[in-house]
Amino acid sequence: MAFENVGKVWTPTSLEEYLATRAVPGWIDSLTIHHTAAPSLVQRPSGFTIQHIRNIQSFYSRPKSQGGRGWRTGPHLFIDDDEIFGMCDFRSKGIHAASYNKRSLGIEVLGDYDTENPKTGRGLRCWKTAAATTSVLLRWLGIPKSASSILFHRDDPQTSKSCPGRKVAKDWFIDLVPDAIPSPPGPDEYEKPEVGIPWSYWHFAGEQWCVPLYAFLTAKGVPSDEVLANLRTSNGALYYGTELINGGFYVSKNSSPKPDESTWAPVRNLLEILES
Numbered sequence: 454m455a456f457e458n459v460g461k462v463w464t465p466t467s468l469e470e471y472l473a474t475r476a477v478p479g480w481i482d483s484l485t486i487h488h489t490a491a492p493s494l495v496q497r498p499s500g501f502t503i504q505h506i507r508n509i510q511s512f513y514s515r516p517k518s519q520g521g522r523g524w525r526t527g528p529h530l531f532i533d534d535d536e537i538f539g540m541c542d543f544r545s546k547g548i549h550a551a552s553y554n555k556r557s558l559g560i561e562v563l564g565d566y567d568t569e570n571p572k573t574g575r576g577l578r579c580w581k582t583a584a585a586t587t588s589v590l591l592r593w594l595g596i597p598k599s600a601s602s603i604l605f606h607r608d609d610p611q612t613s614k615s616c617p618g619r620k621v622a623k624d625w626f627i628d629l630v631p632d633a634i635p636s637p638p639g640p641d642e643y644e645k646p647e648v649g650i651p652w653s654y655w656h657f658a659g660e661q662w663c664v665p666l667y668a669f670l671t672a673k674g675v676p677s678d679e680v681l682a683n684l685r686t687s688n689g690a691l692y693y694g695t696e697l698i699n700g701g702f703y704v705s706k707n708s709s710p711k712p713d714e715s716t717w718a719p720v721r722n723l724l725e726i727l728e729s
């Protein structure tokens with residue numbers, strides 16, 4: 454059951470399209486990055502094939518008495534030079550880092566970065582693909598990139614491994630990851646209106662800060678019935694009464710977004726609605 458993504462292959466772009474159709478599992482607050490060590494880049498001169506992934510799955514699931522691990526699950530994704538191979542479904546917790554299995558997707562990058570170079574050639578290609586994948590996943594999860602949302606296996610106090618390799622510095626990798634969701638700017642950089650919505654709900658889109666429309670207006674005392682009566686959509690655009698909410702959007706956390714729960718709007722527009 455857990456290994457149901459074996460056989461799926463994506464690029465970062467097609468992974469993003471796939472994830473848009475998947476509900477965000479509530480258990481994930483971070484990604485844990487690993488290297489495969491064995492196989493190394495040299496041992497996989499053309500990267501992974503689906504058969505390689507099936508072989509790894511077989512090794513994980515075989516009983517220990519037959520030389521396997523006896524696992525019912527494993528890491529979630531394997532990344533090579535330019536592709537992402539599925540292993541375990543994102544709804545299932547994996548097995549990859551003792552302290553992080555309960556809360557983190559496990560991502561394996563092809564190579565042995567105790568010895569192989571992550572900063573040139575194929576090593577760099579693999580790490581760039583890993584960085585793009587990390588960005589896509591964080592955007593799907595709605596989590597800004599940080600040293601606590603991007604974990605390295607070796608951050609786990611329960612391991613003595615150097616994983617994902619001594620040659621990979623965590624700061625270097627985090628810098629390589631395109632910003633999925635900008636971290637909330639500090640007060641010096643951006644003066645945010647005090648609207649009583651926790652920062653974790655803010656979303657940067659279309660170069661403006663947006664908050665959940667329904668949560669915001671009801672928190673400001675607009676009756677729930679009134680909000681829902683005024684909210685409508687037409688051709689993907691969002692209206693409140695007759696007002697077009699320019700820059701409003703859905704967050705497709707559910708396969709069929711509900712206007713009351715997943716409709717976001719620029720905070721500026723919402724303040725105008727309150728004043729009118």
Ligand SMILES: [Zn+2]
Nearest residue numbers: 487488606616
């Ligand atoms: Zn590891």
